[in-house]
Amino acid sequence: MNGVPRDGPPRFLRLSLVTCPVALYPATSESEKVSFNQLNRKTGHRIKYAKVDADTGEEVDNEDTVKGYKVDTDTFIEVTKEEIENVALGSTRTIEIDEFVDRSEIDPRYLIRPYCLTPDGKVGHDAFAVIRDTIREMNKVAIGRVVLTNREHIIALEPLDKGLMGTLLRYSYEVRSAEEYFDDIQDVKMTRDMLDLARHIVNQKAGRFEPDKFEDQYETALIDLINQKRAGNPITTKARPRSENVVDLMGALRKSIGDERAAKVSKPAKKPRKVASGQKEMLMPIAGKKPTKEVAAKKPAAKPQRKSA
Incomplete structure (x- = not known):
């Protein structure tokens, strides 16, 4: 398989x-997602986690570790692997x-x-x-x-x-009742004009769900950060986007329609991201995947591989 x-x-x-x-x-x-290890800041060495007896402080071997159900603060019911399997x-x-x-x-x-x-x-x-x-x-x-x-x-x-x-x-x-969260939401009566404007925005954004169109921007930013640090480049802090409360809802809806129309007119065709000069040797193919260059040479029509740190 x-x-x-x-x-x-x-x-x-x-x-x-x-x-x-x-x-x-x-x-x-x-x-394929970026994962991190925890390091000792002073030495740069990876941190190992050991199983330690809470009372004696001594390390416990795997063969001496069993499952226990907590009854109260100091009382546990021990359950063996064999008992669970039975x-x-x-x-x-x-x-x-x-x-x-x-x-x-x-x-x-x-x-x-x-x-x-x-x-x-x-x-x-x-x-x-x-x-x-x-x-x-x-x-x-x-x-x-x-x-x-x-x-x-x-x-x-x-x-x-x-x-x-x-x-x-x-x-x-395992599923919580929605009322726990939704009870405090106020009942708001929307005007017909507002709903019509909102529907117009939805129609402008209407499409088919194609997962390949979406990019994990956070994951991409993490990879770029790692590659910049591997290259020894300085890291600059980006300004956080501001989030403001909408005071004029009708004005915001009208502006949204204008912004969507402008975006459709000026939006260029999406092209594959180019690898910065001097960065190729730092990019490693994802485990189990063919290198992007090889895949592109053999299968031009295949979807582009995600860049890897």
């Missing part, structure tokens, strides 16, 4: 008496489909993380196709249960190309 490790052991997808072996793969990755979970290896619901019934707040499901091995493709195509034709989302890292999760299954996408869902007790 393109070098992507499966998540957990082999599993079975079951719809009533129809069963097929499946593999579960993470559908997203954050490995907890009876019927869906440990099986993704059991319990029901089918409309996609619109799933509140976005319940969505956690997507996975890709594929048939595992050469057998089971027919059964997998039956389950996938039935869900697609019924225009429903299958709701089941799956065990990951010794915890049972709700999973929503829906067709995605030739496979299935499984999205982990939160339990009801």
Whole structure:
């Protein structure tokens, strides 16, 4: 599967008496994001974290570390790895489909993380196709249960190309009531003119969601900062953007329409960012990716690789 490790052991997808072996793969990755280590400012050395006994101050080896549930300040109930593994979970290896619901019934707040499901091995493709195509034709989302890292999760299954996408869902007790936050919002009566102007702005910005159009500006700024420091260039502090309260809402809406029209007229075609002179040798390709130059030479039409520190 393109070098992507499966998540957990082999599993079975079951719809009533129809069963097929499946593999579960993470559908997203954050490995390309910039990450930092903590250093000792005085020596520049990396800081290591040790497990230390809170009372004796002595370091504890991994084999002597166990899980404990806190009852009160000084009392813990010790639970071993074997005891946790022996907890009876019927869906440990099986993704059991319990029901089918409309996609619109799933509140976005319940969505956690997507996975890709594929048939595992050469057998089971027919059964997998039956389950996938039935869900697609019924225009429903299958709701089941799956065990990951010794915890049972709700999973929503829906067709995605030739496979299935499984999205982990939160339990009801994990989702806070919106009223906790929205009760203090004032009821405001908007005039028709204001709503018409706001709709006009929305129509000017209307488009299709294309993830490739968006750039993680913070991540790009971090990479630029690191490359500048590696080159020994001075770092200048940028002025923070000012945020002011809008006093004349109608005036702000009219000005927004004018700014949007001007932006559309003057907006140049987006070009790939150029690497500054003397900076190429400092840029390292992202792990697991081909260098940008090589990719560009072989696949001119492919989307540009994100610059890496």
